[in-house]
Amino acid sequence: MTDATPIQQTARPHDRLADALADDMAAVGRLISTRMASEHAPRIPEVTAHLVGAGGKRVRPLLTVAAARLCGYEGDDHIKLAATVEFIHTATLLHDDVVDESAQRRGRPTANLLWDNQSSVLVGDYLFARSFQLMVECGSLRILDILSGAAATIAEGEVLQLTAARNLATTEETYLKVVRGKTAALFQAACESGAVIAGASEDHVSALAEFGDAMGISFQIMDDWLDYGGAGDAIGKDLGDDFREGKLTLPVIRALTRSNSEERVFWRDALERGRADDLDRARAILERHGTLEETRAEALIWRDRAKAALHRLPASDLRDMLGDLADYVVVRAL
Amino acid sequence: MTDATPIQQTARPHDRLADALADDMAAVGRLISTRMASEHAPRIPEVTAHLVGAGGKRVRPLLTVAAARLCGYEGDDHIKLAATVEFIHTATLLHDDVVDESAQRRGRPTANLLWDNQSSVLVGDYLFARSFQLMVECGSLRILDILSGAAATIAEGEVLQLTAARNLATTEETYLKVVRGKTAALFQAACESGAVIAGASEDHVSALAEFGDAMGISFQIMDDWLDYGGAGDAIGKDLGDDFREGKLTLPVIRALTRSNSEERVFWRDALERGRADDLDRARAILERHGTLEETRAEALIWRDRAKAALHRLPASDLRDMLGDLADYVVVRAL
Numbered sequence: 001m002t003d004a005t006p007i008q009q010t011a012r013p014h015d016r017l018a019d020a021l022a023d024d025m026a027a028v029g030r031l032i033s034t035r036m037a038s039e040h041a042p043r044i045p046e047v048t049a050h051l052v053g054a055g056g057k058r059v060r061p062l063l064t065v066a067a068a069r070l071c072g073y074e075g076d077d078h079i080k081l082a083a084t085v086e087f088i089h090t091a092t093l094l095h096d097d098v099v100d101e102s103a104q105r106r107g108r109p110t111a112n113l114l115w116d117n118q119s120s121v122l123v124g125d126y127l128f129a130r131s132f133q134l135m136v137e138c139g140s141l142r143i144l145d146i147l148s149g150a151a152a153t154i155a156e157g158e159v160l161q162l163t164a165a166r167n168l169a170t171t172e173e174t175y176l177k178v179v180r181g182k183t184a185a186l187f188q189a190a191c192e193s194g195a196v197i198a199g200a201s202e203d204h205v206s207a208l209a210e211f212g213d214a215m216g217i218s219f220q221i222m223d224d225w226l227d228y229g230g231a232g233d234a235i236g237k238d239l240g241d242d243f244r245e246g247k248l249t250l251p252v253i254r255a256l257t258r259s260n261s262e263e264r265v266f267w268r269d270a271l272e273r274g275r276a277d278d279l280d281r282a283r284a285i286l287e288r289h290g291t292l293e294e295t296r297a298e299a300l301i302w303r304d305r306a307k308a309a310l311h312r313l314p315a316s317d318l319r320d321m322l323g324d325l326a327d328y329v330v331v332r333a334l
Numbered sequence: 335m336t337d338a339t340p341i342q343q344t345a346r347p348h349d350r351l352a353d354a355l356a357d358d359m360a361a362v363g364r365l366i367s368t369r370m371a372s373e374h375a376p377r378i379p380e381v382t383a384h385l386v387g388a389g390g391k392r393v394r395p396l397l398t399v400a401a402a403r404l405c406g407y408e409g410d411d412h413i414k415l416a417a418t419v420e421f422i423h424t425a426t427l428l429h430d431d432v433v434d435e436s437a438q439r440r441g442r443p444t445a446n447l448l449w450d451n452q453s454s455v456l457v458g459d460y461l462f463a464r465s466f467q468l469m470v471e472c473g474s475l476r477i478l479d480i481l482s483g484a485a486a487t488i489a490e491g492e493v494l495q496l497t498a499a500r501n502l503a504t505t506e507e508t509y510l511k512v513v514r515g516k517t518a519a520l521f522q523a524a525c526e527s528g529a530v531i532a533g534a535s536e537d538h539v540s541a542l543a544e545f546g547d548a549m550g551i552s553f554q555i556m557d558d559w560l561d562y563g564g565a566g567d568a569i570g571k572d573l574g575d576d577f578r579e580g581k582l583t584l585p586v587i588r589a590l591t592r593s594n595s596e597e598r599v600f601w602r603d604a605l606e607r608g609r610a611d612d613l614d615r616a617r618a619i620l621e622r623h624g625t626l627e628e629t630r631a632e633a634l635i636w637r638d639r640a641k642a643a644l645h646r647l648p649a650s651d652l653r654d655m656l657g658d659l660a661d662y663v664v665v666r667a668l
Contacts, residue, residue, distance in 0.1 A: 038490055038493070041490050041493040041494045041497065042497075043493055043496070043497050044490070044493055091459075092459075095455050095456070095459060098432060098451055098452075098455050117432055117451065118432075118496050119493070119496065121429050121432050121455055122429070122489055122492045122493045122496060123489075123493060124459075125426075125429060125462070125485075125488075125489040125492070126486060126489035126490060126493060128459070128462055128485070128489075129482060129485035129486035129488070129489050130486055132466055132478075132482040132485065133479075133482045133483060133486060135482075136475060136478045136479050136482050139475055141470060141473055141475070144466070144470045144478065145467075145470050148463060148466035148467045148469075148470050149467060151459075151462070151463035151466065152460060152463035152464055152467055154459075154463070155456055155457075155459040155460035155462075155463050156372055156375050156378070156460060158456045158459070159372070159375040159377055159378055159453070159456045159457060159460060160375045162377070162452050162453065162456060163375065163376075163377045
């Protein structure tokens with residue numbers, strides 16, 4: 001568990017950021033609870049409660065609030081934007097559930113599956129709609145453009161991931177589009193919209209947009225690394241999930257280009273034909289071609305780009321905390 | 335088939351409207367095709383092609399275009415709004431598929447089901463996002479407010495329908511909320527946004543909003559009537575779908591209040607416990623309490639409200655065609 005020490009050392013930045021912005025984040029929490037409620041359909045808060053409850057780290061709204069304050073914002077529309085970003089994130093989680101639940105159907109009662117699917121899809125739609133209502137209240141067409149564009153990129157990335165799964169011909173270019181869609185697009189929009197609502201200069205807006213994009217990419221690349229290189233219990237997810245789901249992530253895409261015919265047969269059986277029953281063999285092949293180490297290095301490159309973007313902003317405690325957060329996400333998943 | 339003659343007589347208004355607005359609707363069709371495309375995820379147009387293809391009657395975009403022109407609009411942003419409305423409608427259809435496919439899973443290959451669910455959910459999300467991008471391009475915060483509000487009402491109504499299903503205590507008030515969510519809200523937003531983009535007077539905007547709401551309600555009430563009172567082959571759907579799915583629609587809600595204990599046992603078994611194997615018995619009970627006739631009368635009341643709202647608008651061919659359309663939708667489902 002070589003990650004143990006750095007995890008301990010870097011666990012603080014996220015919490016320090018949350019402490020520094022505690023009042024704003026409390027307001028975000030209150031707004032989320034208010035807007036989640038539905039007089040017509042009481043089931044909605046039931047379904048979303050466990051998702052938007054205190055459990056979540058709320059990294060995305062934290063980015064929005066931090067970006068706005070970092071740019072000297074004194075108003076309170078950034079609270080609405082932060083709630084918007086969290087609603088979009090929660091809606092995508094709910095819709096991912098449908099896919100996951102479908103996959104895990106075996107042995108589960110149909111009614112239950114059916115119910116979950118219905119609730120997940122429809123409540124997710126409700127949160128999407130509520131998020132757009134919140135954006136509209138902010139009255140900034142530019143922010144509406146940023147966030148509706150991010151929503152489209154997210155959906156596109158998810159569909160792309162669907163079509164790329166089990167396809168050994170997936171390129172690094174496609175992988176990067178998927179990564180942007182599933183993670184970086186919302187990180188970027190969260191930061192960018194915070195800067196825009198603050199009326200920041202174009203250079204500061206683009207600096208925060210680049211920061212969100214690069215940090216989101218480094219975070220997702222590390223998440224994909226952890227699926228093969230991490231220690232299951234430490235990351236709160238099973239190792240090899242991506243492997244079993246036939247997802248073509250960076251370590252695999254690179255290893256495939258260097259695999260011999262025997263190894264290619266293994267990948268085809270495991271990823272294309274779904275016979276992913278030998279994770280150790282997969283990890284051994286990745287190790288042999290050194291692609292786990294390369295993947296980690298790639299995440300660090302994006303981490304460095306994120307921090308470089310931050311240096312185009314005036315020095316401040318919040319800026320330093322965002323830099324520490326960028327260091328933190330490449331050590332373990334948020 | 336007592337409906338045959340009126341159907342023939344009234345089949346024209348919708349086509350006449352489409353003919354009168356042929357150029358606009360052709361532009362809507364082109365914009366839908368363009369914006370549906372995704373350079374990153376080619377699967378998206380594949381999935382949506384059969385839904386947004388020439389097959390659909392495109393009633394909702396037709397309402398938007400008609401409302402705008404009726405109010406003397408000379409610009410072309412109404413084309414974007416019409417495409418927006420059709421995208422929202424298509425997205426809800428895709429998400430309804432998830433529910434339906436889950437219900438029909440018996441005998442279908444899991445992979446197929448899984449794939450359909452994933453594609454339906456994610457491509458629906460993509461269309462939602464694209465629809466908001468189109469709205470934003472129109473640059474009207476008021477229209478964004480109207481359409482994002484409609485999207486929330488739609489999702490709320492769907493969730494409400496979910497919780498009301500198989501619940502014999504469902505009231506007419508709840509039923510009306512479901513009807514507004516699943517149908518009237520988008521009809522209303524389609525008409526209202528067309529009037530707003532045209533810069534119409536507040537009275538004309540609210541007249542068209544009321545027209546869309548009332549016509550949508552009369553349309554949905556007739557659709558619910560048809561499920562028990564129609565002739566399956568004529569409406570292109572199986573009779574008794576709502577009955578088998580345990581949906582509490584107006585004819586059933588009213589019959590329940592008048593049912594004797596023996597009939598209540600029948601409804602409980604059929605709707606609550608899902609033993610809906612005797613549609614003839616259900617229809618006989620509805621006939622006995624006269625609620626099919628009452629439901630039809632209720633649809634006509636809403637049809638009259640729709641036409642009354644139209645009379646607050648200046649006389650024109652388009653206005654008359656919308657009035658004929660209101661007559662048409664209570665004769666059969668669109």
